[in-house]
Amino acid sequence: xxxxxxxxxxxxxxxxxxxxxxxxxxxxxxxxxxxxxxxxxxxxxxxxxxxxxxxxxxxxxxxxxxxxxxxxxxxxxxxxxxxxxxxxxxxxxxxxxxxxxxxxxxxxxxxxxxxxxxxxxxxxxxxxxxxxxxxxxxxxxxxxxxx
Numbered sequence: 509x510x511x512x513x514x515x516x517x518x519x520x521x522x523x524x525x526x527x528x529x530x531x532x533x534x535x536x537x538x539x540x541x542x543x544x545x546x547x548x549x550x551x552x553x554x555x556x557x558x559x560x561x562x563x564x565x566x567x568x569x570x571x572x573x574x575x576x577x578x579x580x581x582x583x584x585x586x587x588x589x590x591x592x593x594x595x596x597x598x599x600x601x602x603x604x605x606x607x608x609x610x611x612x613x614x615x616x617x618x619x620x621x622x623x624x625x626x627x628x629x630x631x632x633x634x635x636x637x638x639x640x641x642x643x644x645x646x647x648x649x650x651x652x653x654x655x
Contacts, residue, residue: 527639
């Protein structure tokens with residue numbers, strides 16, 4: 509599961525970089541931590557590997573539960589959340605110097621982008637649509653391989 513999470517994170521970064529390069533946009537900085545370690549916090553006892561409920565037939569595999577595996581799967585599935593780099597790059601373009609300051613300037617830029625989208629002035633390019641579709645496909649592959 510850890511290798512699938514790592515591979516997913518790297519694939520998403522490659523997709524973002526590729527579509528930014530195709531549109532001749534500045535490629536955003538990669539986040540400092542690409543990987544997330546699946547596991548259990550220090551000092552916390554991990555759940556049992558397998559359990560058999562009382563009165564269940566030990567001869568049937570369906571009777572067993574795997575709480576440790578279920579918890580690791582839940583942690584891995586949470587990693588499929590991908591930040592929308594198109595909105596971040598648009599906010600930086602609109603905000604200019606305000607993006608470096610953070611705080612109110614970012615919120616104002618995001619509100620401006622949102623209001624422009626509502627008015628229909630901001631059209632997504634075909635490359636942005638392709639990038640979102642590629643990310644959607646990568647997420648479905650990731651979920652399939654984890655399960």
